[in-house]
Amino acid sequence: MTRQHPWRGLRWPRQQHRHRGRTSRRARRRLRLLAAGALALVLLFVATVVVLVDRADEPPEAEAPETVSCARYGLDGVRVTARGPGGPTDAAVLDARVFGPGDERQDRFQLEFEHDGITSSYHVFAEDLDWDRPVGVVYHFHGDGAFEYENPEYTASCLAEVAREHNMLLVVPRTPDRSGETTWWEERDSNAQWFLALVEERLEPEYDIDRSRTWLTGYSGGAQFISQELLADHVDLVPGGGAIMMGGGQAPDSPSAEPTREQLRELRLRWDVGEEDDGRDSRARFDALSAAWDGHGWYERQGYEHTRIRVREDVDHFELPYARVLDRVLTSAEEPA
Numbered sequence: 199m200t201r202q203h204p205w206r207g208l209r210w211p212r213q214q215h216r217h218r219g220r221t222s223r224r225a226r227r228r229l230r231l232l233a234a235g236a237l238a239l240v241l242l243f244v245a246t247v248v249v250l251v252d253r254a255d256e257p258p259e260a261e262a263p264e265t266v267s268c269a270r271y272g273l274d275g276v277r278v279t280a281r282g283p284g285g286p287t288d289a290a291v292l293d294a295r296v297f298g299p300g301d302e303r304q305d306r307f308q309l310e311f312e313h314d315g316i317t318s319s320y321h322v323f324a325e326d327l328d329w330d331r332p333v334g335v336v337y338h339f340h341g342d343g344a345f346e347y348e349n350p351e352y353t354a355s356c357l358a359e360v361a362r363e364h365n366m367l368l369v370v371p372r373t374p375d376r377s378g379e380t381t382w383w384e385e386r387d388s389n390a391q392w393f394l395a396l397v398e399e400r401l402e403p404e405y406d407i408d409r410s411r412t413w414l415t416g417y418s419g420g421a422q423f424i425s426q427e428l429l430a431d432h433v434d435l436v437p438g439g440g441a442i443m444m445g446g447g448q449a450p451d452s453p454s455a456e457p458t459r460e461q462l463r464e465l466r467l468r469w470d471v472g473e474e475d476d477g478r479d480s481r482a483r484f485d486a487l488s489a490a491w492d493g494h495g496w497y498e499r500q501g502y503e504h505t506r507i508r509v510r511e512d513v514d515h516f517e518l519p520y521a522r523v524l525d526r527v528l529t530s531a532e533e534p535a
Contacts, residue, residue: 268356272519278359280351281323283307303329307350313395316388318374320396321350323358324367324405334366334411334439336524339420340373341445344380346417347372356521357415364528366413367405371396382416382423390427394435410438415524418486418515421446425493429467433457440466440504442527444518445475448489449496457500466504466531469494470523472513482515
């Protein structure tokens with residue numbers, strides 16, 4: 199038999215043995231590296247969760263406030279804080295005389311008020327007013343559907359900015375009408391009784407309002423409510439100031455109010471309407487243009503000395519610059535005679 203050289207006979211098995219050992223050590227090293235990497239990922243995940251939880255616990259003030267542009271409401275270049283629910287509110291309390299110190303000077307939303315079995319709600323924009331000076335009031339009556347009330351972060355926020363600049367409280371009530379579409383004008387009498395009680399029993403006792411600067415503003419159905427009900431039957435609500443009717447404001451059917459000489463001489467009544475707001479738009483069948491002319495003519499004939507109407511060219515029912523209209527009327531009223 200052939201004699202094999204000892205070294206040659208053991209060469210391959212020895213190399214094979216050494217290679218297997220080296221592979222095993224590398225595999226174990228890879229496993230250790232993988233395990234370390236997995237552990238690092240777990241620790242990173244836990245740390246991320248902790249950070250996110252900590253951030254979630256931060257107060258809302260730490261976040262930048264949401265803002266809204268008032269350009270669509272006629273105030274070019276003006277952005278304001280979008281104001282809405284989330285602050286102090288007593289929405290679940292029928293008797294709202296639960297203010298803490300200074301609460302009456304904060305914005306308050308969805309406050310409920312009940313009168314004669316009828317309940318509805320309202321917003322009050324009161325922040326950043328100078329209560330060391332007389333504070334007037336603007337009551338804004340929404341259009342059909344209550345968009346301005348249901349979405350205060352838009353129209354109402356820009357109206358509130360104008361009111362603040364004139365040191366006036368802004369109150370946006372929601373009609374108590376619950377039959378059919380949400381309107382101010384369909385149940386005018388009962389809606390007016392609820393609103394008058396809100397003013398007399400809730401707002402005037404709780405806020406130091408300068409009634410000589412009382413303004414009624416309304417859009418569409420809200421404008422109709424002002425001209426056909428509040429001014430027609432309850433003009434004593436406005437001892438000084440006036441009313442702004444946008445996209446409506448028709449003459450009343452059977453008025454009962456008797457304005458004083460001072461009211462006839464001093465109250466400012468304004469109608470603002472688009473030239474294209476004539477009811478031919480499929481989205482707005484109400485002929486607000488004719489309604490505005492009708493109301494303006496009627497109140498002028500009653501002897502109100504400061505009645506004005508503005509008809510805007512190329513403007514329809516949805517393009518009125520509400521905030522600019524309010525600002526210009528209030529500014530004009532504050533100028534010396």
